[in-house]
């Protein structure tokens with residue numbers, strides 16, 4: 104069965120839904136390229152730069168960049184020249200305001216570490232800019248409130264880029280749910296696995312400090328909670344959770360035969376014995392971005408994953424209650440043998456199962472793949488299971504990044520019936536689940552989302568079928 108068959112009705116439903124009015128969407132009106140500044144020019148920043156200097160150069164121009172690290176600013180300038188673009192004017196982070204005043208941009212792209220987003224988002228909004236931010240929108244309830252208030256004060260939305268929505272096979276899942284194929288979704292089982300290549304990397308970088316990243320519940324799971332919020336077109340209301348760090352610990356280093364944790368890989372005296380050793384110098388990209396510039400800010404990209412000062416969890420279990428009555432059972436594990444996820448939607452007419460083994464999940468030979476291995480199937484309550492041919496795309500994050508970049512920068516991009524362009528309401532609805540989970544880890548008590556912030560509106564979401572019709576009757580026994 105092709106998803107298109109099931110999805111046609113969903114598209115019509117979605118077309119009828121209200122259009123998302125999200126700041127950052129380029130206007131087709133003037134024809135002149137929109138002028139952007141970007142704060143934070145590390146790894147993720149490059150996706151936006153490459154889009155602006157490449158496929159979207161007719162529509163967008165990067166006029167200014169801002170960062171705490173002068174070396175990375177200089178590197179970004181050299182990359183612009185290599186791409187044949189005019190190098191953007193570089194500003195120190197302390198001169199952010201001067202950058203806005205001098206360059207008078209149309210838009211701001213925020214690609215700094217998570218805890219710093221709020222400051223730039225609010226200053227951008229107050230300066231009258233269209234603000235586009237990377238996920239997670241922010242890291243705690245007070246910062247979420249500050250963004251909600253700044254949006255209201257300025258009568259603007261912030262665009263929060265949830266690229267996971269745009270992966271063709273996840274968009275397909277949304278269309279299948281909207282088609283009513285499995286009826287009303289009563290519960291969701293969602294399990295995300297990070298392996299010891301990508302997963303371990305969170306424990307080396309700034310992400311390992313909860314005050315900076317919000318922990319994996321916020322930094323990473325914001326993608327996943329947003330997917331469920333959007334897949335269901337619903338709002339989370341309650342969160343129960345438990346979390347612990349049991350793998351990336353000094354004790355585990357000793358169990359692996361090391362004398363204990365070290366400070367960083369570069370100076371480690373046991374690098375030949377540690378299978379988590381990262382050689383920054385051997386990777387030209389990491390060397391140019393981080394190793395060559397670490398004397399300027401003291402940031403080490405290769406901290407020991409066994410350090411005692413790590414303050415994030417590696418094992419997390421969460422139960423979320425939704426306004427519409429659906430319940431979500433979610434887990435995140437950061438030391439797994441492969442990387443990817445299983446999600447299952449239990450509906451009144453059947454079950455939708457969707458799983459992805461990510462191509463980057465290199466730990467287990469049996470699971471090794473040169474591209475994402477996607478499996479989607481519908482098991483009707485009464486009937487034969489149907490294998491769905493997955494929609495595919497090319498490029499970063501399952502092909503989602505390219506679709507999202509067109510949605511951001513291309514004024515001719517068609518209206519999106521799936522309303523994948525998210526704003527601060529969806530950004531908050533997602534990061535608040537992780538923020539609530541972090542609170543549960545400490546208090547062991549259920550958290551109500553409504554107790555975390557005030558004035559959070561419901562995001563624009565595609566309309567689901569009003570009801571799924573009769574539930575299949577039980578099979579009559581002779």
Ligand SMILES: NC(=O)c1ccc[n+]([C@@H]2O[C@H](COP(=O)([O-])OP(=O)(O)OC[C@H]3O[C@@H](n4cnc5c(N)ncnc54)[C@H](O)[C@@H]3O)[C@@H](O)[C@H]2O)c1
Pocket residue numbers: 142143144145146147148169170171172175196214215216217219237238239264266322500
């Ligand atoms: N959507 C995705 O799939 C995805 C993937 C990777 C990263 N991200 C997000 O992108 C953001 C950046 O992550 P990254 O991996 O590029 O990190 P990074 O460490 O590679 O880069 C961060 C940059 O910000 C700069 N910086 C730090 N503090 C600053 C401050 N106060 N003001 C200005 N600049 C500052 C650093 O010097 C560095 O150049 C994060 O919010 C992260 O969650 C999203």
